[in-house]
Amino acid sequence: MSAEWPDSGRGLLKPGRSGYKASLFMIAKRSGLMERILFFEPHLRDKSVLAHDPFKALIAPRPIGWISTMDKAGQVNLAPYSFFNAFSSEPPLIGFCSEGAKDSLSFARDGGEFVWNLATYDLRNEMSLSSAPLPRGDSEFVHAGLETAPSQLVRPPRVAISPAAMECKLTQIIQLKDMDGKDMPRFLVLGQVVMIHIADRYVRDGMIHVTEMKPLARCGYQDYTVLDEVFALKRPAGGGNSVGGG
Ligand SMILES: Cc1cc2nc3c(=O)[nH]c(=O)nc-3n(C[C@H](O)[C@H](O)[C@H](O)COP(=O)(O)O)c2cc1C
Numbered sequence: 001m002s003a004e005w006p007d008s009g010r011g012l013l014k015p016g017r018s019g020y021k022a023s024l025f026m027i028a029k030r031s032g033l034m035e036r037i038l039f040f041e042p043h044l045r046d047k048s049v050l051a052h053d054p055f056k057a058l059i060a061p062r063p064i065g066w067i068s069t070m071d072k073a074g075q076v077n078l079a080p081y082s083f084f085n086a087f088s089s090e091p092p093l094i095g096f097c098s099e100g101a102k103d104s105l106s107f108a109r110d111g112g113e114f115v116w117n118l119a120t121y122d123l124r125n126e127m128s129l130s131s132a133p134l135p136r137g138d139s140e141f142v143h144a145g146l147e148t149a150p151s152q153l154v155r156p157p158r159v160a161i162s163p164a165a166m167e168c169k170l171t172q173i174i175q176l177k178d179m180d181g182k183d184m185p186r187f188l189v190l191g192q193v194v195m196i197h198i199a200d201r202y203v204r205d206g207m208i209h210v211t212e213m214k215p216l217a218r219c220g221y222q223d224y225t226v227l228d229e230v231f232a233l234k235r236p237a238g239g240g241n242s243v244g245g246g
Pocket of ligand 1: 082100
């Protein structure tokens with residue numbers, strides 16, 4: 001792939017001082033095709049071209065961490081987080097990021113535990129309802145009409161109707177910084193999975209039939225998608241599980 005870059009060269013563009021319009025179409029040659037490429041520094045986005053921030057629409061689909069927590073006083077909280085993922089398989093570590101100090105963060109910090117529940121297509125409305133900004137202490141389980149089910153090794157309950165859940169012990173809360181080293185009100189909450197629950201009806205031949213569970217995933221704007229189709233791809237020799245990673 002080759003591209004025609006501005007005469008000044010890529011290396012000369014200075015963050016925030018490139019002198020270019022906030023967004024710029026370039027003609028690029030890609031596999032012999034000419035196409036227009038839009039590039040811009042995120043904070044200088046030209047809103048007459050991209051009225052809505054495309055960031056979350058590009059990092060998509062994102063799995064949803066439907067996180068239940070309990071504080072020391074026994075109050076229960078449930079909320080969806082799409083800045084969520086798995087970060088390690090051995091030990092199994094998962095985490096979500098709170099933009100601002102939200103209840104899930106403070107409950108997880110207080111109780112030292114959290115539970116990930118699988119949000120499915122069938123549970124999309126309940127998942128959405130559970131994102132309501134309720135006063136601290138008002139249970140989103142009640143608000144979304146969801147029943148709780150007890151966990152085995154941690155105090156926060158599971159979403160009873162969800163077909164899968166992971167009980168986690170808090171391992172780290174990392175306050176994120178920007179590129180200048182300034183602390184941001186963004187908190188990555190990581191936990192080690194200590195118990196896994198899977199509805200037996202989805203397990204056959206030693207494997208989970210994930211497309212039958214129909215996990216919900218977040219895209220940009222108001223959009224979601226659902227995992228209802230998969231395809232297999234073999235890794236190159238020496239890759240894959242022999243070297244870890246997803
Ligand atoms: C699908 C979905 C994904 C979300 N992802 C995040 C996220 O990654 N980080 C975040 O801070 N808020 C996210 N939110 C918003 C929170 O769910 C919302 O602020 C909620 O009220 C937080 O609840 P809590 O204060 O009880 O933790 C998301 C909302 C929805 C509907």
